[in-house]
Amino acid sequence: MLAICLRLCAMALLATMFMLVKTVGEYGVASTEVMFWRQxxxxPLILVWLASRGDLGLLRTKRMASHAQRAALGTAALYCNVTAAMLLPLSEATTLGFTTPLFAVLITALVFRSTVGPWRWTAVVxxxxxxxxxxxxxxxxxxxxxxxxxxxxxxxVALVSFQIRDLARTEAPISCVFWFAFYGALIASLLLPTSITPHGAAEWALLIAIGVCGTLAQLLITTSLRFGQVATVVVMDYTALVWSTLYGWLIWDRLPPAATWLGAPAIVAAGLVITWREHRLSRAISPGSALEEV
Structure with missing residues (x-):
């Protein structure tokens, strides 16, 4: 129950973060700058948190190159997530994020040449x-x-999930989160000269809130996996759609169109089938890995 509650809180924070991303985009802030401040x-938030617990040693790593490679791909995924949140209604952007397990199955079959049975192929379709x-x-x-x-x-994010699985063999989860943020900020800083603009107090408050919400969500996601099995807690990830729909209605006075009400259940059902089947096969590729790249 603790793991489920932590995951539910993480989804509320993530939906809030993307709501803030969409809002700050309407102020004219570029997605590349949003991506930088998010990371x-x-x-500093993670450093302060680890220092207060005496756990800075968790950041030691012998796989710095692997962290940098994961950050490069993850930063591209973050850019896509931010861009989708800015250009699409929140419910549609959130729903498309649930396609990660579909792509993970395709990569498993086409790249790694693993056997994929009829249950997962049906879910992909x-x-x-x-x-x-x-x-x-x-x-x-x-x-x-x-x-x-x-x-x-x-x-x-599906591609990144395979990198995360590899890193998780030797690295602490918080180490993966920190080095992703560290290298992601460095990569995003290269794009700042082409996109940064002067901001007022409202824009700065939104940008800082985006970073805080995203960081807290990642920490809650990491912590939830300490107290519950992946196949159990990732089902809670789909509650993000409830929050994004609610924000769309309350802030933008927009409910999803009929097409979304029809298409979203199909995508969610497909993800649940894949999660159930991977759990049965005891080699889950978590749909929740998508939430590492936010």
């Missing part, structure tokens, strides 16, 4: 049917760039 705020419904071909479509960013995030 840069995390570094069902999930992408849901994506097709949400994209509304022949009707008023979602913004193509936003759709591409959402699906790109799903693909990139």
């Amino acid at each position: 840069a705020v995390s570094v 069902l999930g992408f049917v849901g994506v097709l419904i949400i994209s509304q071909p022949g009707h008023e479509p979602v913004p193509p760039l936003g759709l591409a960013a959402g699906l790109g995030a799903g693909l990139l």
Whole structure:
């Protein structure tokens, strides 16, 4: 129950973070700058938290190159997540993020040549049917760039999940989170000269809040996995859709269109089937790995 409660709180924080991302985008702040501050705020917060516990030694690593490679791919995934949140309604952006387990299955089958049974293939087909419904071909479509960013995030986070699995063999979870933020901020800083603009108090408050919400969410995600099994807690990740729908209604007075109400359950159901099947096979590729890249 503790693990489930921690995961539920993490999802509320993540949905809040993406709501803030969308809001600050409406102030004219570029996605590349949002991405930098999301990472840069995390570094001192994690350092202070670890220092207060006397756990700075957890950051020691002999795999710095692997952390840097994970950060490079993860930063690209974060950029896609931020861009999707800015360009799409929150409910659609959140739903497209749930395609990560679909791409993980495809990578398992096509890249690693592992056997994928009919249950997971059926789930993949069902999930992408849901994506097709949400994209509304022949009707008023979602913004193509936003759709591409959402699906790109799903693909990139699936790739990152394999890197995280490899790092987890030797590294503490908080070490993975810290070095991702550290190298991610360095990478994002290279783009700042082309996008940074003067900000007022409101923009700065939003940018700092984005970093705080994202950092706290990652820490809660990491902690939840200490107290519960992956296959149990990741089911709670889908509650982020409830929060994003609520924010869309309260702040932007927009409820998801009929296409989203039809497509989202298909994508969520596909993710749940894959989670259940991977748990049965005892080699889960967690859909919740997507939440490492936020």
